[in-house]
Amino acid sequence: MADRSFLEWPFFDDHHRRLAEELDAWCAANLTGEHGADVDDACRALVRQLGEAGWLRYCVPAAYGGIHERLDVRSLAIVRETLARHDGLADFVFAMQGLGSGTISLFGNEEQKSFYLPSVAAGREIAxxxxxxxxxxxxxxxxxxxxxxxxxxxxxxxxxxxxxxxxxxxxxxxxxxxxxxxxxxxxxxxxxxxxxxxxxxxxxxxxxxxxxxxxxxxxxxxxxxxxxxxRGFAQAMATLDFFRTTVGAAALGFARRALDEATARVRDRRLRGAALADNAVVQSMLAEMALDVDAAALLVYRAAWIRDVQDRRNTREAAMAKLFATDSAQQVIDKAVQLFGGLGVTKGCIVERLYREIRALRIYEGASEVQKVVIARHHLAEAAR
CATH class of the missing domain: 2.40.110.10 (Butyryl-CoA Dehydrogenase, subunit A, domain 2)
Known part of the structure; x- marks a missing residue:
């Protein structure tokens, strides 16, 4: 069971807590993380499944079939973290419905929103x-x-x-x-x-x-x-700003799953008659993993809260969240693979799948190196003021 204590943080409202609980239960009952060889068919099926269950409604504003009056980054982040923890391809499907239609949600006219967004929310069309x-x-x-x-x-x-x-x-x-x-x-x-x-x-x-x-x-x-x-350049940057925080949330979901799997593994695995979890080196690794997960969560949900509650561009905070959450998740998952030993690099093992899934998140929607430039520029501009 993944740690849910973060839901008690003041970043969230009660409806966010309900969302996390309900989606987690739905994922446990409906997602396996295993898909056939035809990834196109798997994605089409997941779009329909998420649409029919109502989860894609978080990708569009309420006027066009969504949940909230306007896109809520905290909800998007919770959904991505939860889906990623259960099934990386389901997270991908959800994310692309949001990002693919995001420019329309943010900048489209009434005709465009009415034509495209309801189908995105229902899972009838893929963006x-x-x-x-x-x-x-x-x-x-x-x-x-x-x-x-x-x-x-x-x-x-x-x-x-x-x-x-x-x-x-x-x-x-x-x-x-x-x-x-x-x-x-x-x-x-x-x-x-x-x-x-x-x-x-x-x-x-x-x-x-x-x-x-x-x-x-x-x-x-x-x-x-x-x-x-x-105005396309500004629209693209604003859309990426909006969804960049959720990339960090997906990385956080991968990291939480890796920490859970590694914890269960070292509690059950025995070395010289004692649980592997009693080993001081292993405990040090678990401590580093838990620290990275919590630090990433704080950065991700701070960035989302700034956008939702303070209603301002969060370019700096989203860059920090994306950079730290994706880089640290890579380290958390690498430690999990190490704790699994040979099984950790065996095809079909959950941590092996996570190891492959996390790598792209450090590149797409702004590579880690680009996020450092963004953070530094904002820092220097603030210093100049």
């Missing part, structure tokens, strides 16, 4: 966030996918890569530069139906999930433009 390119990963302002308007609509052409839900998404929020512009000011966000994008070039990674390179050469209506033209 994707198409930002990264072969030569524009961390440097978003360097993206080369272009669009040019004509009387009938928008022509969009370019290549995106490492796009989650690539190949199974019903629609993509694509960030593209208006032809003839340079820098971040020429970027806009447009919604493109999945059927109009070539996502046949799939990418296999160590923790399988739908991932693809997108070849885009299509036409879409003027109505597909999200928000103000030329």
């Amino acid at each position: 994707a966030f198409a930002l990264s390119e072969p030569d524009a990963g961390s440097d978003v302002a360097a993206l080369e996918t272009t669009f040019w308007p004509d009387r009938e609509g928008l022509n969009v052409r370019g290549t995106k890569t490492f796009i989650s839900n690539g190949g199974i998404a019903d629609f993509y929020v694509v960030f593209a530069r208006e032809e003839g512009t340079s820098g971040s000011g020429g970027i806009s966000a447009v919604v493109v139906p999945g059927a109009r994008i070539d996502a046949s070039e799939r990418i296999e990674v160590i923790a399988p999930h739908p991932l693809a390179t997108l070849r885009i050469d299509t036409f879409t209506s003027h109505a597909s433009l999200i928000g103000e033209r030329g």
